[in-house]
Amino acid sequence: MNPLACPHCGAANRSGSNFCNRCGADLRGESTLRPAEGGGQSGGRPAPAAPQGQPPSAAPLPPDQPWLRPGFVGEDDVPLEPEEPDILLDVDDGVDDATDIPVAPGRLVSGVQGLLEPIRVATMPGEGGQSLPGMASVSTGLVLDAEHLRRVRGLMAEEPVLAAAQPSPVRYTGSLWLPWVFLAIGLAVALPVFWQLNRPVGVARQWPGVAAAFDTIDHLQATDSVQILWAYDPATAGELDLVAAPVMRHLLAQGVTTTIVSLLPNGPATARRLITQVQAEPRRLRGAFAERAPVEPRFLPGGVMVLPSLGQEPAALAVVFAAQAEDVQAWLEQVAPRNQAPVVAATGAGADPLLRPYLDSGQLVGLVSGFDGAASYTTLLREPPTIEREQQVQRQLVGQNIALLAFLALIVAGNLAALVGGRRGNG
Amino acid sequence: MVLIVDRTGILPALKPVMANFYQGLMLLGGVALLLGVVNAAWLHGRRIQTGQRDWVLSIVLLAVLLAVFVAGVISPQGATSPSMTWVFESVVAPGQAALFALLVFFMAAAAYRFLRIGRPGGAWMLAGALAVFLVQWPLAGAWLPVSIVDSTFWLVNQPVMAAVRGLLLGSGIAMLIVGLRLLLGKA
Numbered sequence: 001m002n003p004l005a006c007p008h009c010g011a012a013n014r015s016g017s018n019f020c021n022r023c024g025a026d027l028r029g030e031s032t033l034r035p036a037e038g039g040g041q042s043g044g045r046p047a048p049a050a051p052q053g054q055p056p057s058a059a060p061l062p063p064d065q066p067w068l069r070p071g072f073v074g075e076d077d078v079p080l081e082p083e084e085p086d087i088l089l090d091v092d093d094g095v096d097d098a099t100d101i102p103v104a105p106g107r108l109v110s111g112v113q114g115l116l117e118p119i120r121v122a123t124m125p126g127e128g129g130q131s132l133p134g135m136a137s138v139s140t141g142l143v144l145d146a147e148h149l150r151r152v153r154g155l156m157a158e159e160p161v162l163a164a165a166q167p168s169p170v171r172y173t174g175s176l177w178l179p180w181v182f183l184a185i186g187l188a189v190a191l192p193v194f195w196q197l198n199r200p201v202g203v204a205r206q207w208p209g210v211a212a213a214f215d216t217i218d219h220l221q222a223t224d225s226v227q228i229l230w231a232y233d234p235a236t237a238g239e240l241d242l243v244a245a246p247v248m249r250h251l252l253a254q255g256v257t258t259t260i261v262s263l264l265p266n267g268p269a270t271a272r273r274l275i276t277q278v279q280a281e282p283r284r285l286r287g288a289f290a291e292r293a294p295v296e297p298r299f300l301p302g303g304v305m306v307l308p309s310l311g312q313e314p315a316a317l318a319v320v321f322a323a324q325a326e327d328v329q330a331w332l333e334q335v336a337p338r339n340q341a342p343v344v345a346a347t348g349a350g351a352d353p354l355l356r357p358y359l360d361s362g363q364l365v366g367l368v369s370g371f372d373g374a375a376s377y378t379t380l381l382r383e384p385p386t387i388e389r390e391q392q393v394q395r396q397l398v399g400q401n402i403a404l405l406a407f408l409a410l411i412v413a414g415n416l417a418a419l420v421g422g423r424r425g426n427g
Numbered sequence: 428m429v430l431i432v433d434r435t436g437i438l439p440a441l442k443p444v445m446a447n448f449y450q451g452l453m454l455l456g457g458v459a460l461l462l463g464v465v466n467a468a469w470l471h472g473r474r475i476q477t478g479q480r481d482w483v484l485s486i487v488l489l490a491v492l493l494a495v496f497v498a499g500v501i502s503p504q505g506a507t508s509p510s511m512t513w514v515f516e517s518v519v520a521p522g523q524a525a526l527f528a529l530l531v532f533f534m535a536a537a538a539y540r541f542l543r544i545g546r547p548g549g550a551w552m553l554a555g556a557l558a559v560f561l562v563q564w565p566l567a568g569a570w571l572p573v574s575i576v577d578s579t580f581w582l583v584n585q586p587v588m589a590a591v592r593g594l595l596l597g598s599g600i601a602m603l604i605v606g607l608r609l610l611l612g613k614a
Contacts, residue, residue, distance in 0.1 A: 202565030302456030
C-alpha cells in the first residue's frame with residue numbers, strides 16, 4: 001500500500017486518509033506517492049508545465065532562493081522524520097496493508113474532523129491549474145519536484161527569518177535539564193509537607209459568592225430537599241474534600257433531605273467517605289446534626305446525557321461539588337432550567353475563573369472554591385475552631401504559597417533561558 | 428426530535444415519555460459499562476492465551492478484576508461492603524490521587540517552556556497566568572491592591588468569558604448542523 005504524501009508538510013499518511021495526520025491538510029483528491037517517485041508530481045497534483053523547448057531540469061534557479069537547489073539544508077531545517085516508519089516504507093511483508101484500516105468512502109464519521117476545512121497555504125502560482133481571483137496567471141518557468149515543493153511549503157509555513165541575519169555568536173548551551181524542573185517542583189510541594197512548615201501563611205481571601213452560598217444553605221428548612229451532584233473522585237479529593245466538607249457539614253446540620261448522584265464510577269464511594277468523616281466529627285455546630293441520614297449516593301451511568309432526568313425532580317437547592325467547571329456548566333445547562341432550583345457550586349480553585357461569570361450573571365447563587373473558599377466557609381459556620389482544623393488549613397495555605405512561588409521561579413527561569421539563548425533557546 | 432421538542436417545553440405530556448427515555452438511557456449506559464468490562468476481560472484473556480507481550484500483566488488485571496467483582500457480588504451490602512470499602516480506600520483512592528499528582532510536573536514543565544514572552548502569543552498567556560496566580564495567591568492577599576483583583580475579575584468576566592461563550596456558541600451551532608446533516612443523510 002503506498003503512503004499518501006501530504007502536499008502541505010510532506011508527511012506520509014496512510015492511503016485513503018482524508019486529512020494529514022501532522023498538519024490537518026485536506027488530502028482528499030490526492031493520489032498516493034512512492035518515496036522513489038519524486039519527480040514531477042506532488043501528491044498527484046500535476047506540476048506546472050515547463051516552457052516549450054526547455055527541459056524541466058534546465059530551468060534556472062533564482063540565486064536569491066538557495067532553498068530551491070537540490071540538497072539545500074537550511075539552518076533551521078529539521079529533517080522530517082516519519083511518524084510511523086512502517087507506513088512510510090512500502091515493504092512488502094506479504095500482508096495486505098489495505099486490511100489494516102478499512103476505508104469506507106461513505107463512513108459515518110468521515111466528515112466530522114473536516115468540519116472546518118484546514119487553511120491551505122498558498123503554494124505556487126498556477127498550482128492545480130487555479131490562480132487566485134483577480135490575479136493573472138503567472139508562469140515562472142520553474143519546475144519543482146515533490147521534494148523541493150515540500151521544502152518550499154515548509155519554509156512558507158514557518159516564521160520568516162531574515163536572509164541577511166547572521167547567526168548569533170552567543171550559542172546557548174546551558175539548557176536546563178527538564179528533570180531539574182521536576183525536582184524543583186517536587187521539592188517545593190514535598191518539603192512543606194514533610195517539614196511541617198508553618199509559614200508563609202498569607203491571608204485566605206474571602207471571595208464573593210462564599211457568603212451567598214452560606215446564606216442560601218442557612219435558609220433551608222428541614223423539609224426541603226437538596227440535589228447534590230458529586231462530580232469529583234479520589235484523583236482530586238485532596239483539594240475538593242476540603243471544600244466539600246464545610247458545605248456538607250452545613251447541609252447535614254440543616255437536616256434537609258439530600259439526593260446525591262454522581263456520573264463518576266468512584267463518585268459515590270468518595271461521597272460516602274466524606275459524609276462518614278463529617279458525621280463522625282464532634283457535634284460543635286450551632287445545632288446538632290439532624291438524625292436524618294442522607295440518601296445513599298447513586299452512580300448514574302450514561303454521562304451528561306442522563307443529567308436532564310434530574311431536572312424532572314423538584315428541589316429547593318442544587319449543590320454541585322465539582323473538580324472541573326464543565327460539570328457545573330452541564331448542570332446549569334441541562335438541569336437548572338428544568339426544575340428552576342438555585343445552584344451552589346463548590347469547586348477547585350482551577351475552576352473558579354471559568355465559573356465566576358456564572359455567579360455574576362445569577363445562574364449560580366453561590367460559589368465556594370479552593371482552599372480560600374473552604375477557609376472562608378468554615379469561618380462563616382462559626383464553629384469553635386479546633387487545633388487540628390486550624391493546622392490543616394494552615395498546612396494547605398503554606399503548601400499553596402510555596403508551590404506558587406516555585407511556579408513563579410520556573411516562569412522567570414524559563415524567560416531568562418529564552419533571553420540568553422535567543423528565540424531557539426528552549427532550555 | 429423528541430428531545431428537542433421536550434427541551435422547548437411546549438408539550439408537557441412528553442414528560443413521562445422522557446422519564447422512561449432517560450431510564451432507558453441509564454440502562455444502556457450500565458450495559459455499555461458491563462460490555463466494556465467483558466470486552467477488556469476477553470481481550471486480555473486472548474493475550475494470555477496467545478502469549479503476547481506483557482501477558483503476565485494481563486493475568487494481574489484479570490485476577491484483580493475477578494477479586495473486586497467477587498468481593499462486590501458475594502457481600503449483601505454490595506458496593507458498601509467492608510471489602511469493597513477497603514479496596515477503595517487502600518487501592519483506588521491512593522492510586523488515583525498519586526496519578527493525578529503527577530500533573531504538577533507536566534504543569535511545571537509547561538510553565539517553564541511555554542510561558543515565555545518571546546513565543547507567539549506567549550506574552551498574553553504569561554500576563555493572564557500571572558494575573559490569576561497573583562489573585563489566587565494567599566501570600567499576595569495582604570498586599571495586592573484591590574484594583575488588580577478587580578481588574579482580573581473584569582478581564583475574566585468580560586472579554587475572556589465573551590470569547591469562551593462565543594466559542595461555545597459556535598461549536599454548539601456546528602454540532603447542531605452536523606447532527607442535522609447526519610439525520611438528513613447529508614453527512
